[in-house]
Amino acid sequence: MEKPRLKVFLDTSALIAGLASSKGAARELLRLAELELIDIVLSRQVIVEADRNIEAKMPEIVYEYRAFIKLLAPVLVDDPSPKDVKKYSALIDPDDAPILAAAVLSGVDCLVTWDRKHFLKSDIKISSHLMILTPGEFLKYFRHHIETEG
Numbered sequence: 001m002e003k004p005r006l007k008v009f010l011d012t013s014a015l016i017a018g019l020a021s022s023k024g025a026a027r028e029l030l031r032l033a034e035l036e037l038i039d040i041v042l043s044r045q046v047i048v049e050a051d052r053n054i055e056a057k058m059p060e061i062v063y064e065y066r067a068f069i070k071l072l073a074p075v076l077v078d079d080p081s082p083k084d085v086k087k088y089s090a091l092i093d094p095d096d097a098p099i100l101a102a103a104v105l106s107g108v109d110c111l112v113t114w115d116r117k118h119f120l121k122s123d124i125k126i127s128s129h130l131m132i133l134t135p136g137e138f139l140k141y142f143r144h145h146i147e148t149e150g
Contacts, residue, residue, distance in 0.1 A: 003149060006110070006142065007075070008033075009041045009103040012049040013114040014135055019050075019065055020058060025135030029112060032142065033072055040074040043102035047076070077106040104130050112138045 008029065010018070018026035033040040047069065054065050080088075080101035088097040088104070096115065103111040110131035133141060 005036070006038045006145065007041050007106075007108040008038050008138065009043075009106060009108040009111045010046065010074075011099050011103075011111065011113040011115060012046050012053065014112045015042070015046060015050050016053060017114055017135065019054070019061065019068065025139050026112075026114070028139055029135055030068075030072065033074070038142070040072060041077060041103075041106050041108050042074045043077050043079050043099065043106075045079050045098055045102065075106075077102055080105055100130075110138060110141070 010029070014026050014029070017024065018030040021027050029038070030040070032038045051062075051065070055062050080098055084101040084105060085094075085097045088101040091097070092100050100111070108130075110133055112133055112135055114134060116134075131141075
């Protein structure tokens with residue numbers, strides 16, 4: 001019986017980093033998804049934010065980004081309700097609460113982000129009961145996971 005793949009929620013910073021660079025930990029996460037070793041989960045807000053930021057700052061890769069998203073076929077989850085966003089606003093900067101809420105409510109194994117200022121504080125991790133990692137930390141976790149889970 002095949003073991004279920006890890007479900008990994010990417011925030012906008014991790015998604016853009018993976019797309020903008022040809023190497024690096026965030027790019028390796030996208031490669032793992034392409035190889036169908038993990039499932040990438042995105043909220044609609046992440047897709048919209050990434051599209052807007054790429055169009056404004058890296059217009060030369062907009063077409064590639066949109067094509068890659070179609071190819072990657074991430075699991076798309078709805079944005080959380082205002083009630084859920086309000087609940088998570090007590091834990092994190094209100095601008096980031098929709099992302100944290102979407103990740104927690106989607107039932108992913110972890111949230112991957114480069115946002116050290118808001119997401120990577122230990123109290124956020126404890127309060128949300130969610131594993132929150134940088135792309136590099138996720139790669140280490142993934143290696144350990146495949147070694148122990150087979």
